[in-house]
Amino acid sequence: xxxxxxxxxxxxxxxxxxxxxxxxxxxxxxxxxxxxxxxxxxxxxxxxxxxxxxxxxxxxxxxxxxxxxxxxxxxxxxxxxxxxxxxxxxxxxxxxxxxxxxxxxxxxxxxxxxxxxxxxxxxxxxxxxxxxxxxxxxxxxxxxxxxxxxxxxxxxxxxxxxxxxxxxxxxxxxxxxxxxxxxxxxxxxxxxxxxxxxxxxxxxxxxxxxxxxxxxxxxxxxxxxxxxxxxxxxxxxxxxxxxxxxxxxxxxxxxxxxxxxxxxxxxxxxxxxxxxxxxxxxxxxxxxxxxxxxxxxxxxxxxxxxxxxxxxxxxxxxxxxxxxxxxxxxxxxxxxxxxxxxxxxxxxxxxxxxxxxxxxxxxxxxxxxxxxxxxxxxxxxxxxxxxxxxxxxxxxxxxxxxxxxxxxxxxxx
Numbered sequence: 001x002x003x004x005x006x007x008x009x010x011x012x013x014x015x016x017x018x019x020x021x022x023x024x025x026x027x028x029x030x031x032x033x034x035x036x037x038x039x040x041x042x043x044x045x046x047x048x049x050x051x052x053x054x055x056x057x058x059x060x061x062x063x064x065x066x067x068x069x070x071x072x073x074x075x076x077x078x079x080x081x082x083x084x085x086x087x088x089x090x091x092x093x094x095x096x097x098x099x100x101x102x103x104x105x106x107x108x109x110x111x112x113x114x115x116x117x118x119x120x121x122x123x124x125x126x127x128x129x130x131x132x133x134x135x136x137x138x139x140x141x142x143x144x145x146x147x148x149x150x151x152x153x154x155x156x157x158x159x160x161x162x163x164x165x166x167x168x169x170x171x172x173x174x175x176x177x178x179x180x181x182x183x184x185x186x187x188x189x190x191x192x193x194x195x196x197x198x199x200x201x202x203x204x205x206x207x208x209x210x211x212x213x214x215x216x217x218x219x220x221x222x223x224x225x226x227x228x229x230x231x232x233x234x235x236x237x238x239x240x241x242x243x244x245x246x247x248x249x250x251x252x253x254x255x256x257x258x259x260x261x262x263x264x265x266x267x268x269x270x271x272x273x274x275x276x277x278x279x280x281x282x283x284x285x286x287x288x289x290x291x292x293x294x295x296x297x298x299x300x301x302x303x304x305x306x307x308x309x310x311x312x313x314x315x316x317x318x319x320x321x322x323x324x325x326x327x328x329x330x331x332x333x334x335x336x337x338x339x340x341x342x343x344x345x346x347x348x349x350x351x352x353x354x355x356x357x358x359x360x361x362x363x364x365x366x367x368x369x370x371x372x373x374x375x376x377x378x379x380x381x382x383x384x385x386x387x388x389x390x391x392x393x394x395x396x397x398x399x400x401x402x403x404x405x406x407x408x409x410x411x412x413x
Contacts, residue, residue, distance in 0.1 A: 018204075019148050025198040026144075026152070027159035029093065029136050032194040034163020035187060036100070036129045038276075040064045040122075063376060064122055067130040069369025072223055075361030078135050079354075087205035089139040089357070090198060096132035097195050100125050101188045108184035136198075137364065138357035141348055143204045150290045153344040157337055158283035165276035166190075225355070226362050235350065238408045239343065239363060243371035245401040246336045248378040249306070249394045253313060253329040255379075256387045262322050271329050278334035286341045295342045295409050302338025303402050307395060309335055314391035339405070346409055 083091035103125035110121060144152045167187075178186070226232045257267050282302070289298040309331035316325025351359040382390050 015145070019145070019151075022143050022201060022204065023148075023152060023155050025201045026136060026140050027155050028194045028197040029097070029132070030156050030159035031163040031166075032097070032191045033129060033133050033136075034160035034165075035167035035190065036126060036163075037068075037160070038164035038167025039187070040126065040167075063372070064119075064126050065372040065375070066369065067123065067127040068133070069365050069367075069372050071130050071134045072358070072361040072365040072369075074131070075134050075358045075365070076223065076355065078131075078138060078357040086199075087202045089135045089142070089205055090202050092135035093132050093139070093198060094195065096128045096135065097191060099128040100132065101191050103128060104184050104188035104191070108181045108188070111180040134357050134361045134365070137351075137360045139198075139201065139205055141351045141356035141360060143201065144348065146349065146352075149348045150341075150345045151287055153341045153348065154283045154286045154290075156344065157286070157341050158280050161276040161279035161283065161337070164279070165273055168276070170273075223358060223362055226359055232350075235408060236363060236366060238404045239367040240370040242339075242343070242401045242404055242408075243367040244374040245394070245397045246306075246339065247368075247371035248375045249310060249391075249398070250333050250336050251375045252378060252382065252390075253325075253332060255382075256313065256317060257322075257325055257329060259387065260317060260320050260322055260325055262326065266326075270326060275330045275333045278330050279337045282334045282338045283341070286338055290342065290345065295345060296406065299339055299342040299405055299409070300402070302335050302342070303398065303405075304335075306332055306335025306339065307398055310391050310395045310398065314388050314395070317387040317391070342409065343405070 078089070078092050082088045083095060085091050086094060103121055107118065107121050107125070110118060113121075140152060140156075226236070254267055254271060257271065258264065286298060286302075289301065293301075309328040312324045312328030312331065314328075315321060316323070316328055347360060347363045350363060353359055378390070
């Protein structure tokens, strides 16, 4: 990293060109990651609910998110082991992406298979993509200079938004027209195409790893190293609580729209496209906001957007107002994404040690695991109460989350 900082200080145009290439390579893969997340989060549950499956049953599909939250269990292997081709992290990225592509091809030719078989195939694809993502995040920690972390976090959101638009929007809207096989074959081909740009970063991966990434240093990579530190444990606990509040509020809103009578095609085209577009806007706005207002003020602005969106969704359900419900469903994703950009900026810095994959997986993965369990639990709770009470409680919980995040990042803004 020191070489890159010197480059940034002494030759700004060269640093910009280098980081432009870095961000392009990283974000191409984040688009593919967003596609898979979009299919799991916004595609399959919406289609299932529209087919008459009850909320609690559709909610179980969110268990496919579990690999995103469990990567901390095997992330030390990425830090310790180097595969016998390419650079340390890119070797893992290519291998895992290839496994995901193979899994999607198998799914494409498995239409009509037993639900359990399809679930296991989907789980395998998500497992490979989640592992690829941790290796990719570790690469980002290594090759992105400190001054570029906020930009990297914001552009990552933009890439994820584009991918989510494809997976959660276009997938829902066109799955019926394209058919099962064509849909999944197209997804697999896109993942292959998106892998190519990161292959250009091999030399940078090796360069930034020299001296800090040696096998004897990596041999000690361990989750326990992070958990033994009281300050790091506090960060992790606060992140888990914050994510367990944020993500159920985003993950279930499309099911609410189905319940107030919004057609699935409209959910796919309107929410599935305008939602990610609003996140693209947030990603563009967040860079100057964080630069000139700091992380805390930026986080408060985004949290205010999320709070207003929750109120709109509660109003939409109470009065069967589809416009308010749709507007809230779009805005809550944008607000929560903006909050998470500020958190991700800090995580990049917290993970810049000798075990970047392990540390990043702990911060991101464990908090994602907690939020996944909370999303599944929330899907079981909603039928017992109603959407109005769910969003009312969510608004109160969001205020609690803001207080926790102020404690977490306020002193180090």
